[in-house]
Amino acid sequence: MAPVRPNLRARRLRWLAACRFACALPSQAALQLRLAADALTPEQAEAARQILDDAARRLPAAWIESLDHPITVQWTGDLPEGVHGRARGDTLYLRRALLDAWIARPAGAGDEDPATRAALAAAIHELAHVHDRSPRGGLSRDPRLLDLAGWQVGPLRFGLRLSRNAFTDRSPDPYELADPAEFVAVNLEHFVLDPAYACRRPALHRYFAAHFGTTPPHPDCAPRLPYLLPDAGDGQALLLELDPARVQAVDYLLAEGNDRAMSRWGHSMLRLVVCAPGRPRGPDCRLDLQHHLVLSFRAFVDDVQVSSWRGLTGSYPSRLYVLPLQQVVDEYTRIELRGLQSIPLRLDDAEIGGLLERAARVHWSYDGDYRFITNNCAVETFKLLHDGVPRLAGAGLSSITPNGLLHRLARAGVADRTVLDDPALALREGYYFAPASAHYQAMFEVADDFLQLPTGDAMGWFELSPTDRAPWLERGDLRASAALLLLEEAALRRAQLLARDELKRLLGRNTGDGTDTTETRARLDAVLALEGLLSRPAGLLSSGYGLPQRSEREALIARAGQQARRLREQDRRLHRDARALLPRRQRDALAAIEANIAVLGSRLRRLHRESGGLDLDRLSAEPLR
Amino acid sequence: MTRLLLLCALAAFSIAPAMAGSFAGSSAGASSAGSSASSGSTSGDDKVVLQARGDAAGFVASDGRIRGAMLEAALHHLRENSPAARRASDMELARAILAQ
Numbered sequence: 001m002a003p004v005r006p007n008l009r010a011r012r013l014r015w016l017a018a019c020r021f022a023c024a025l026p027s028q029a030a031l032q033l034r035l036a037a038d039a040l041t042p043e044q045a046e047a048a049r050q051i052l053d054d055a056a057r058r059l060p061a062a063w064i065e066s067l068d069h070p071i072t073v074q075w076t077g078d079l080p081e082g083v084h085g086r087a088r089g090d091t092l093y094l095r096r097a098l099l100d101a102w103i104a105r106p107a108g109a110g111d112e113d114p115a116t117r118a119a120l121a122a123a124i125h126e127l128a129h130v131h132d133r134s135p136r137g138g139l140s141r142d143p144r145l146l147d148l149a150g151w152q153v154g155p156l157r158f159g160l161r162l163s164r165n166a167f168t169d170r171s172p173d174p175y176e177l178a179d180p181a182e183f184v185a186v187n188l189e190h191f192v193l194d195p196a197y198a199c200r201r202p203a204l205h206r207y208f209a210a211h212f213g214t215t216p217p218h219p220d221c222a223p224r225l226p227y228l229l230p231d232a233g234d235g236q237a238l239l240l241e242l243d244p245a246r247v248q249a250v251d252y253l254l255a256e257g258n259d260r261a262m263s264r265w266g267h268s269m270l271r272l273v274v275c276a277p278g279r280p281r282g283p284d285c286r287l288d289l290q291h292h293l294v295l296s297f298r299a300f301v302d303d304v305q306v307s308s309w310r311g312l313t314g315s316y317p318s319r320l321y322v323l324p325l326q327q328v329v330d331e332y333t334r335i336e337l338r339g340l341q342s343i344p345l346r347l348d349d350a351e352i353g354g355l356l357e358r359a360a361r362v363h364w365s366y367d368g369d370y371r372f373i374t375n376n377c378a379v380e381t382f383k384l385l386h387d388g389v390p391r392l393a394g395a396g397l398s399s400i401t402p403n404g405l406l407h408r409l410a411r412a413g414v415a416d417r418t419v420l421d422d423p424a425l426a427l428r429e430g431y432y433f434a435p436a437s438a439h440y441q442a443m444f445e446v447a448d449d450f451l452q453l454p455t456g457d458a459m460g461w462f463e464l465s466p467t468d469r470a471p472w473l474e475r476g477d478l479r480a481s482a483a484l485l486l487l488e489e490a491a492l493r494r495a496q497l498l499a500r501d502e503l504k505r506l507l508g509r510n511t512g513d514g515t516d517t518t519e520t521r522a523r524l525d526a527v528l529a530l531e532g533l534l535s536r537p538a539g540l541l542s543s544g545y546g547l548p549q550r551s552e553r554e555a556l557i558a559r560a561g562q563q564a565r566r567l568r569e570q571d572r573r574l575h576r577d578a579r580a581l582l583p584r585r586q587r588d589a590l591a592a593i594e595a596n597i598a599v600l601g602s603r604l605r606r607l608h609r610e611s612g613g614l615d616l617d618r619l620s621a622e623p624l625r
Numbered sequence: 626m627t628r629l630l631l632l633c634a635l636a637a638f639s640i641a642p643a644m645a646g647s648f649a650g651s652s653a654g655a656s657s658a659g660s661s662a663s664s665g666s667t668s669g670d671d672k673v674v675l676q677a678r679g680d681a682a683g684f685v686a687s688d689g690r691i692r693g694a695m696l697e698a699a700l701h702h703l704r705e706n707s708p709a710a711r712r713a714s715d716m717e718l719a720r721a722i723l724a725q
Binding site: 041443482608 | 681693
């Protein structure tokens with residue numbers, strides 16, 4: 001391509017001394033840059049020399065050593081709009097306007113000055129390309145770099161990588177996504193020039209530092225890894241700052257399949273066993289359930305109906321959600337009636353740290369497309385493990401189903417399925433969460449033994465109308481009442497699911513049966529829009545790149561809190577409106593079941609009080625030893 | 626091919642909590658239903674106990690045979706924080722949790 005023109009009257013400049021002393025280089029290392037100054041004024045030539053000096057002084061020794069042949073630097077006015085430089089063979093072309101901006105800087109301009117930054121970045125960017133192409137470079141072909149950068153392995157491509165880099169959010173410069181070589185050059189600019197790079201892209205920073213053999217001073221990063229919990233309970237969004245050293249273990253969390261179409265193959269997640277504040281890290285953290293978190297890739301569906309076509313063609317965004325474990329357990333075991341297996345992964349502390357750091361990068365930057373087959377939850381979870389734990393990249397884990405991934409993790413000796421060997425112990429220690437339906441019949445039998453209920457089994461009991469069940473609810477002893485409470489809560493969820501289906505039908509775009517749902521539909525759209533906003537945390541921030549640092553986190557707390565409050569309010573109204581839309585029969589049934597549950601609640605409290613049972617309020621009022 | 630289309634959890638129902646969580650009983654609604662304590666006003670500590678209410682009901686109803694991790698966590702929590710709880714049996718504590 002662009003031929004190297006003969007350097008007529010080229011002043012051959014070598015800046016060996018400056019470089020050697022400034023960087024304490026081994027004496028043989030020297031950057032040999034030849035400035036093609038034919039078309040430059042003396043002032044421009046001086047600026048060019050300053051820029052190249054300054055840039056070279058900042059490069060790690062190993063980088064300089066890799067550039068062991070003369071490189072010609074040509075400042076040109078011929079580069080296309082927006083292009084600051086090009087590297088062709090042994091010649092760098094840099095935009096001549098950068099020189100004039102450099103000359104026009106105010107006296108004493110520091111690194112923050114835009115002209116300083118632009119000129120240095122352009123020079124370093126092109127020198128990065130030269131390094132990358134040198135025998136000691138090869139960064140943009142290194143599989144590990146491609147993992148970190150976001151050209152991820154594909155599940156069906158025999159190890160081939162995806163051509164698109166979906167880590168588009170919170171990028172320092174979208175040009176990095178053009179191809180791996182540009183990614184390396186852009187990131188090396190920041191690695192060299194930006195003290196915050198180590199905080200914002202810690203894994204890439206470590207990778208480059210290891211590549212060059214440098215040990216940079218530890219910068220003052222905002223502590224811990226930030227994640228946004230879209231719903232931390234009670235409708236509050238929360239910026240969670242997680243210290244990986246507080247994570248005792250990571251489990252593969254598998255929601256078992258059921259016979260509904262969308263969930264037949266189960267769902268892949270990761271569970272973080274986070275220790276309660278103040279508890280020493282250790283096996284006891286297993287039961288700090290209220291602090292455990294779940295990393296779950298989900299398609300964000302912005303409508304009440306899921307379209308298979310959109311799922312297949314990838315038009316739902318795939319996002320990494322961080323959710324409280326309790327919420328996930330409730331959702332699967334009580335609402336969807338699916339069991340959850342929580343299988344510990346054998347990872348060491350450094351691997352857990354790397355995985356969580358990777359999860360944070362995915363959480364803040366990844367905006368992939370959910371695809372039923374090639375980019376579903378199992379594939380996303382596989383990629384997270386693959387990219388976050390280098391050891392697992394070679395373990396042959398690729399699978400497109402959640403069970404398949406678990407099977408491969410177990411085969412590779414990473415997942416320890418023996419925790420399920422003793423079912424009672426697994427249940428007690430939280431390696432298995434049974435679906436609520438597992439106990440319906442047992443609960444029915446307990447109540448039936450005491451009360452001789454009028455139906456033969458649990459299903460029959462659910463089929464009774466809530467008002468027909470009501471008289472029985474005031475007659476049980478403590479055990480029977482406890483069993484009836486669980487059954488009544490199950491009945492409520494069944495009724496709620498039916499209501500949901502009815503509402504989906506009513507609120508679907510084209511029902512055309514005359515019901516006026518416009519207002520509720522608008523409210524639903526508002527709720528979905530707010531949820532969409534909270535599901536893409538990068539969208540809540542307008543400044544910075546990579547992991548949010550201190551001031552960005554403060555802004556985020558304010559912004560996310562505000563959105564979460566709005567969401568809660570809209571959601572509350574939506575519930576009220578939606579309930580009013582339901583057919584009268586369904587509304588009455590819901591109200592009757594809720595009344596039944598209240599009756600059982602007070603009956604349990606009364607029976608407990610009358611039997612002289614423990615009072616938890618008094619327990620907690622007792623002074624601690 | 627049709628079967629392949631049905632792959633793993635577009636988890637659709639849990640994605641749009643407006644329709645799933647809420648109308649199908651949100652987490653708070655599901656676990657604290659029938660409880661006198663409102664989930665909105667509880668501290669993190671009380672939450673451990675509230676979340677265990679379903680497990681406590683199963684434990685009490687089954688006379689101790691069904692014993693879930695949420696209950697186990699609440700028992701640990703209560704005993705860590707109260708000497709009286711350490712003296713109480715699992716069943717006594719489970720009944721107390723159920724009577725919340």
